[in-house]
Amino acid sequence: MVIKNMVEKANAIVAQSGGPTAVINSSACGVIQAAMKSNKIDRVFGATNGILGVIEEDIFDISAEKAEAIEALKRTPAAAIGSCRYKLKSLDDSRGDYERIIDVFKAHNIRYFFYAGGNDSMDTADKVNKLAADTGYELVCMGVPKTIDNDLACTDHCPGYGSVAKYVATCAMEAGKDTEALYTTDTCTILEVMGRNAGWIAAATGLAARCPEDAPHLVYLPETAFTAEKFVADVKEVLANFKRVFIVAGEGLKNEDGTYITADAGSFAKDSFGHQQLGGVAEVLKAVIEKEVGIKARFNKLGTNQRSAMHFASLTDVNEAYMCGKKAVEAALAGENGKMVTLVRESNDPYKCTTGLAPLYDVANGEKFMPREFINERGNHITDAMRDYVRPLVQGEAPVTVDTDGLPVYMRFERKPLDKKLPKYL
């Protein structure tokens, strides 16, 4: 669908959703710069706090921002436009919200909606799109993939993943060197990384192990059922070989019955770990090791630092994120609608990646876990197939601008809000 009924040019809006990444702003930059170049698009707006900003009519004019600020998006982590975790349900259950979104779009002559996010966001974009079509409001909704978790369907990988992969693998190498140096007392280190249901992030650290001596020695993923007995045996075996053990654990490790090990820390840890709401996976594993193996264990929890580590982001990821944003606009202007831009790996060596399009609906209703062949037989490390998959994604270092303080320079929008035209909704 190409917008045809407009007398004047229409406006576009960009929104960011969910957990930030190092490169979601690079995608936004791709959208904004491509949209501002088009003569079909008048102004480019940003929705403060993602879809919540649309619903609350809290919108600012990105076209009015300085060009340098827009360019600096490529080098700024997190979500500079603003994100949220506001979840819309079905068209029936959240009808008011969906109608409000259309009303706000109408009020500001917004005919292009570019939404960067994960599968929930693609679901939202899809439903907004369908309601617009049902109600005769001409609207183009395009999705831009974003998630460090790398679990979106229909795409080879997700912008955001390459950067977190490069960073956590580097962190595993570095903290691994620390454990190697101090093994006579600090014998075990656990690195907890994100990835609630998919193990892609934890698995990326496996790339750091170039030989058996290297960290990480053990990598545990949510895709493989965790048993404390097997874990303890794994740890003891590594200790026997290398006198130290460096473990990477995805935050969403599950027991054989599918429950999170943090919800029920298992018979091993239960009595030495009583306070489940405080503990993450690392604390559970630490307790198991200290009790069952009898060595000191410490843990590092990178938390939100792993998804915002622009200072060592993957240049490949930054560039692909930009490309996804740009392609979303180009596809919209070429008449596409209701699609998310996907990344297509044309070849692996040399690595060549282009873009494709997938229906929002398909992305919204899929999820992509680590395939079995990327996980070793014992379920405690990765295979060469995984190494081959992730290696191209972490190539190159994104440039960082450092100021006289010796620290990176990250941008912030001046954020001139649009006048509100509608009554307050929420």
Place this chain on the structure above:
Amino acid sequence: MVIKNMVEKANAIVAQSGGPTAVINSSACGVIQAAMKSNKIDRVFGATNGILGVIEEDIFDISAEKAEAIEALKRTPAAAIGSCRYKLKSLDDSRGDYERIIDVFKAHNIRYFFYAGGNDSMDTADKVNKLAADTGYELVCMGVPKTIDNDLACTDHCPGYGSVAKYVATCAMEAGKDTEALYTTDTCTILEVMGRNAGWIAAATGLAARCPEDAPHLVYLPETAFTAEKFVADVKEVLANFKRVFIVAGEGLKNEDGTYITADAGSFAKDSFGHQQLGGVAEVLKAVIEKEVGIKARFNKLGTNQRSAMHFASLTDVNEAYMCGKKAVEAALAGENGKMVTLVRESNDPYKCTTGLAPLYDVANGEKFMPREFINERGNHITDAMRDYVRPLVQGEAPVTVDTDGLPVYMRFERKPLDKKLPKYL
């Protein structure tokens, strides 16, 4: 004292002690390269696992390692020679250990002992030196400063500190951007950093706050007594201004009575945080905030990753660490003994740093905390005086060699052990 009775040239040994840093290997490189250039020194040995390696006669020949490996020390974090936490007591209480050290030195014709570490290590080096003098064994003991904690006496700052400072400040900026983007749900983030008794590391993150809106909004140091009431008031005030709050906490925060807040989580947190051996400072603060302020709090605990983050280390720090190692050798060859190399800030703007020497005894018996004028009046952030102090130390980015995996390349010694000449001791 210049070694004079030797028929042949004497050997030197380098040992690393305590918690690793990003640049302790750069210091080792300075020692090794300077020592290998001297015609007074025959071979340069490394003590596997620090002083424990000396005691156990577990020593390897660094002179036999590849020149590239030695050069790569400048770009490799942690302690490549090997470290330990083995603490020697007084000459009386640990006399056997001290005598054993001298015996091992004698057995391998070691007349130069270069020890990189903190004040405990300087104490050990001082005592080894005194015992050698008392027993007529000609030995030169020189200290090389090392600690991320920056709490050594007699020196303006410590190699290792500039790199951790640069990294944690950058992490505060980046995770701060994440909180800024997601404040509608993830309203509060706590970044826990190292520094058990001195707040230098936590304080360095203050440099990231270029304006009141920037993270970190609140910085808590062990030097200032922590009270939950004041903390809650601080948090509420920041929330009122910016709708989010980013907090940095040193791991060693103390109550007004001098006890660690993790040992007694205080009346605020006690009943929502029962399991003290699992909890660090961040968990305590999180519990206080969630209970008393009623917002969601999350925390990042960088752990050993902060002291090993070579991938964004300070070039100034790397270079100064090398200079300290080199100067230790030059001073030893010039007849100095029983001294630690110090860093002397000749001027701040432009920054100029040279080296000096301080008696090992003085360093061993001192400790340097944050001066009051580096902490703001309310005890919840830093002053411009602290910014001026730390800014020059974080300048420049250390070069990182990245391989085809897209990850840094760190070295590991081949480690050819010397034949043992003495009976087993430990």
